[in-house]
Every structure is written in structure tokens, then in C-alpha cells.
Amino acid sequence: MRKVRGSFRDPDGEVFDSGHLIYRTVNQSARKDFEYVRSADSFKHLLLSGKLIPEKTVDHVPLGFAESAHYAVIEHERLSLISWPYEWGFRQLRDAAIFHLELQLELLGDGISLKDSSAFNVQFKKAVPIFIDALSFKKKEQGDLWEGYTQFCEEFLNPLLLASVVGLPFNQWYRGAVRGLDSDLLYRMLPLRKKISPRIFLHVTLPVILKKMADRARPPLEKRLSSRMREARGNEESYYFLLRTMRNLIRKLEDPAQKESRWIEYTSDCIYTDEQIAQKKAFVSEFVATTKPHLLLDVGSNTGTYSKLALENGAVSVVSVDGDPCAVDVAYSSARELGASWLPLCVDVANLTSSLGWAGEERSGFLERFEFDAVLALAVVHHLLLTAGIPLKEILRFLTDIASEGIIEFVPRDDPMFMSLCDRRTAMGQKVTYDKELFETLLSSRATILKSKKITDTGRTLYWFRRN
């Protein structure tokens, strides 16, 4: 039993991971809200429809907690694939945002509001968003404001606007800041005509202006106002208005991948003839059908053609990573269509996500979250070698360490893709130590080559290895 590091913020309970199940303690302070929310029809409906993580209250506490400290313990299913918003593509973050808003709208009818609006509380189960924080809900009192509004802007809206309106992928910024993107910073990046477009004005420009006004007020705002005025009052209309305008704004944000998806398809397949693709697919299918991996990692997955193939041939779950957010968006759309346990992530394999946040452990790193038993590294080694500058020995060490079995595609020096990447280096007089013999020697030193197949005339070859 291990305490989940990211669960310390909420004073109402803690989360523990047994390795098979998740346990959540509910403190006495949350009793009233807990009981109110669990009796509401909309909450029951959301549980049944799979939008909320399934839960059951357990009488017997197998944890050895001091029982007096909390009011209840609930047991959750343990999701096998956990990811963080800075690893998502645009479409994943947009779907998660709309999902979050619709969840709030549905619960609001029963007088339930959310006490936070963190993007980290949304996960993907079979490529569909699911809400995992069972203690986020509370009884909404008359006049309550949307407490998580600013958090929603920082963790959902602003990164989406950065990608869609400013044209910069949000991933690197988000990962750097962990808690999203400040409205002040986004405001500086927005073009003037976007700053004054009505919905962006409402959700970005106006809060920034109001904050500036409040910051400049002398004496400070709190001191200037009488102490008998003590209550913040919102109203139903404004709550609904905010949620709905936010949803409409996010729904209309254009997907930056739409323009480029054709290009992605082109580059992924142009190098092979149809027959060669069929051969490559047959090799991968045989590997997956034989090894039946529980969790397969597809490195440099592009739009996920081979991830999909792996799932169709018996892989239980697949995590596919690619550094291009547009490719991830296309893969995510395929994952939704397929409805399989497939998680496409926008992660650069040369710079995997580390543990981040408070005490350096709030949001676990990529390698801590997943235990892979198979890996596919198709047409990616030459990118790592030439673009990321990782020596071949190091690449093969990593690939044979991350999973016990897998396929690595060797791309020879005279392959057009290799040459296009290598030209600049040779022009600069650099020597790249790389050939088939070296590849095989290095791979054999760490693993057994069970099977290999030459795919193209230039000598692209697939190697099926098993770690020694």
C-alpha cells in the first residue's frame, strides 16, 4: 500500500494505491457533502454511465489506517493507463475540457458543484474521458461562485488557446509550469483582434484587466471595503452563463492538426510500397500474436498505424508516444474509433516526462507510471541518432531495458530518409558511426535476435529481440 503523492492538496481525504485497487479515505470534514452528493440522481447516473470512476464504500479497511480519523473509505478501480495533460494532444485536452464542463452542468441541476477544476482529475479509459476525483464534489450553496474557474482557465482553456489561437503547442509550456498557463502570460501572446473577440474577452482579457485594477488599488481592495461586508454572492444565472460560454468557446476552437494530418499520412507511408507495408504489418502482427503483451509501448508511433495493428492482434493495452502533437491527435481519433485500451501521448522519447510538481513527486514521471512488456521502435532509431544526437549503443540500451521483448527497425545509411537527416552532418564534416554490422553486434550484446526480416531494397530490416 502506497500513498498516491498527488493527493495531498485536498484536506478532505487521501488516496492509496494497493497495486490492484485504489483506496480513498473520506475525512469527517467531508461527511455532509459526501452524503448529499451520493444521494443525488445525477451523480448516480454519471457513475452508471462510466463518466465517474466506479466506487464502493468498504466496511472492512484493509489498510491499517487509524479508523477514527476518517468517516469512510471508498474503493476504486485502478486505471492501468494514467497520463497528465501536458502529455496530451490538442484533441485530448479539448475533449477533457468539454467533458469537465458537461459534468458540471449535469450536476448543477441537482445542486452539486465541483470544488476544483483540475485537468489532472480527468483521465482516459479506452480513449474516453473519465473523472477520477471522487471528493471533488460538494453541495452547492445559494450564491456560491465557481471556485475552480481560474484553475479551469489555467489548466484547460489557456493551453487550448495557446495551441489554437497563438499556434504554439501547449505541451512544453504546460510541462514546465505543471499547473497550466497563467492568463496574464497568455494575454501577452494573444493578437489584439483575438483579445477583443467576445468570448476570449470575457474569459481572458477581462479577468486580466480586473486583476490589474485590483493590484493597483491603494489602499488594497480588502482594506478599502467595510468589514461588515463579508459574503461573496454569485447567482445561478452567472454560474450557468460562465459554464456555457466556456463550453461554446472551447467547442469552436480549431484543431491545429486538421491542416497537417494529410502530410503526416504521406510521410509515414511514402517510403514503402504496398507490398512492403504488408510485409512489415505481417511481421508486427506475428510478434504481437506470439508475445501477447499486456502493455506495449510504440515509440515514435506517428499516427498510430502499428499501435492499432498491435491491439487488433492481441495486445491488451498500448501506449504510443510521438513528439508531434498533430500525429498524436490523429492517433487519438483512431483510438476513439477503435474503443480499445490505447493511450496516444505527445511525449518526446528523447526527453521522457520526469516526476514534477511539489517536492518533485506530485506528478509521477513516464517510466514510473508504466511497466511495458513489449516495445515497437519502427523507423525511429535514425531519428534518435541524427536528430536527438543519441549514440546507437545508448538507443539500443534504452530500448532493450524498457521492455523484455520488441521489434526495432534498422534504417540503413543509404535509405533516403536517413540521408535527408544525415546530409547536414556530413556537410559539416561530421562522421556518424552506424551500419548494420554495428547495429547487430550492439543488439546481440544485450538481447537475442529471434527473427529478422529485410523489408526494403535499400535494406530496412526488422529485428525481433528478446532481452538476455
Added chain:
Amino acid sequence: MIRENRRLISSSPVAKSTFSLFFLAITLAPQASAYLDPGTGGFLLQILLASVLAVVMYARNSWLRLKQIVRWPGVSGDSEACEHEKARVEEVNEES
């Protein structure tokens, strides 16, 4: 300045209540066991919006009530029309 403004708008009870509502609201965050920083900009925006919408709703409801009163002694079938109008207004409110 605030006092002056108050005098200026004191003639209208709606504006007065909205105005004080806004300043009431600005003072302090809700006293729940919240652990999240509401953020100054987002907080003020919500208060402002709530005040504006309160005025809009008040105006709209007053107008409808007035219409109802004015129509009341009219020709038969008016009450039905009123009910219809009420339902329509409720729909509009929900949509907004």
C-alpha cells in the same frame, strides 16, 4: 468617489442593490473549506458578471410583470397568453 456614486444611483433600488452586491462580494472569498486560490481576476469577473446578470434578470422580470398587469383587464384568452409568455420566458432564461 464610492459615496458619490451611491448617491447618484440611490434613486433606483435595483441598481442600488446590484451596486452593493458587487462591493459586498468583492470583500472576501466564500468561507468554505476551500483549498484553491480563486485568483483575483477570475473572482472579480464572476462577481461582476453576477451583478450584471442580476440587473438583466430583474429588468426582464419587471418588464414581464408589467406586461402581465397591463394585459390583465383585456379581452378573454389573455391569461392563457400570459401563461404561454411565462413559459417562453423561462425557456429563454434557461438557454441564456
